[in-house]
Amino acid sequence: MLKMENVRKNYRDFELNCSMEVQKGCITGLIGPNGAGKSTAFKAALNLIRTDGGRIMIMNKPATELTAKDREAIGVVLADSGFSGYLSIEDLLPMLRSMYSQFEEVWFLEKCKEFQLPLKKQIKEFSTGMKRKLQVLAALSHNARLLILDEPTAGMDVIARDAILNLLREYMEQNDRTILISSHISSDLEGFCDDLYMIDGGNIVLHEETDVLLSEYGVLKVTQQQFEKLDQSYILRHKKEEFGYTCLTNQKQFYSENYPEIVIEKGTIDELIMMMIRGEK
Template sequence: MLKIENLRKNYEDFSLDCSLEIRKGCVTGLIGQNGAGKSTTFKAILGLIATDGGTISIFGKDIRKFTARDKQDLGVVLSDSGFSGYLTVNDVIPVLDNLYESFDKSFFVEQVQKFQLPRSKKIKEFSTGMKAKLKVLVAISHNAKLLLLDEPTAGLDVIARDELLEMLREFMEKDEERSILISSHISSDLETMCDDIYMIHEGKIILHEDTDVLLSDYALLKVDAEQYEGLDRQYILRSKKENYGYSCLTDQKQYYMDNYPKIAIEKGNLDEVITMMIRGGRL
């Protein structure tokens, strides 16, 4: 669906260099801290910024050759941008109806009612949650094949986040060919949604793993100095000094459970994996 190879973009104080791929029918997560390069990646995919190297292709087509017609199949949410705040939901409906060939007006109106979005109030007067829901609604209302969602849940409370993720799940259920690239700095969103996850840090992809594998095979070993010395470190990805000794990140939990029954092994969750990948030292 989407393939990025060695994409490069240099700014004065930041440079992006990443490769990633989104397969048909999959939800792929992109996780990283603020300023890690998530939004830059999205803008490059959408051709909003010029790049300094690498290739991006969507549906097998180089984005430099992407036409207005090709963009019909994309649904987009950007974290810091949306429809003009001076417009209302009622204003947006005919605009979308005329821009998208397969805009599903009745679905859109139905969802607007379901989420109780005011139809004749200016968007700039909407709450953060309302704005976020409208953005996602716009993205999923025209039968897109690929959704590109940059921080769609940023700033939302738990309930609004849940509703939003539910909208995305329903979108995926309707057609098995659909795919989503979703970024977030909130790991629990991605843990429940994504088939695979890319972790980005300082403009580089530092980890790519299937979510299942991440949750089942990754673990934190908590060892004291003595245990650490005797530890087989071939499956240790990162380690970090703690006051009790060391905590070590592994992607082979079972190996250490079998061979070191005495050490404390904590099941990995995304937050811990991220923290260790970023803060921990390589061996």
């Protein structure tokens, strides 16, 4: 559904060099620290910025060749953009009708009511969470086949996040639909995504199925002496601690069977990010 091959974008103090693929019918997450390149990658995929090399394919077409009809099949939420604050939801309705031939106005208004979004109030008076809810509902309102969502649950409380994620699960009930999503809230992605890409410094540093990350990756807590005796064939990163070392592995079972005396913890996405970014090879 979406494929980026060696996509480059050069800024004065940052360079994106990204390759990733989002398979049709899958939910793919993009994770990484602030400034890692997530938003730049999203904008490149949508042809919102001019890239300096590489190839981007969306729905089997080069991104630069998408027609207006093709773009109707893409729903977008971007972290640093949204609707004009001087408009109200009522003001948006004729715009959405004209932009999207399959705009589901009745559904959209029902969901605005359900999420307590006032129709007449100017959007600049909305909270951050309310603005995000509106963006997500608009992205879901026109039968898009591909959703590109950059921090779609930012500013929401846990109940609102759960409701939005349930909406996205309902969206995925049709087999031809696909999502690329980023979020700083790792628990959202752990239970939602089929696979995850990690980006750091503009480069993809890891790609793995989420089930594999949660079942086979682990964090070892070892003393200096244990670390020196450890078979490090399957250690991806290590970090010096007061007690010894913390180590990230993608073969938790190997160390569990061969080193029963060491502490092995289940790896979380947060720990994975921290160790991949801060740990040493």
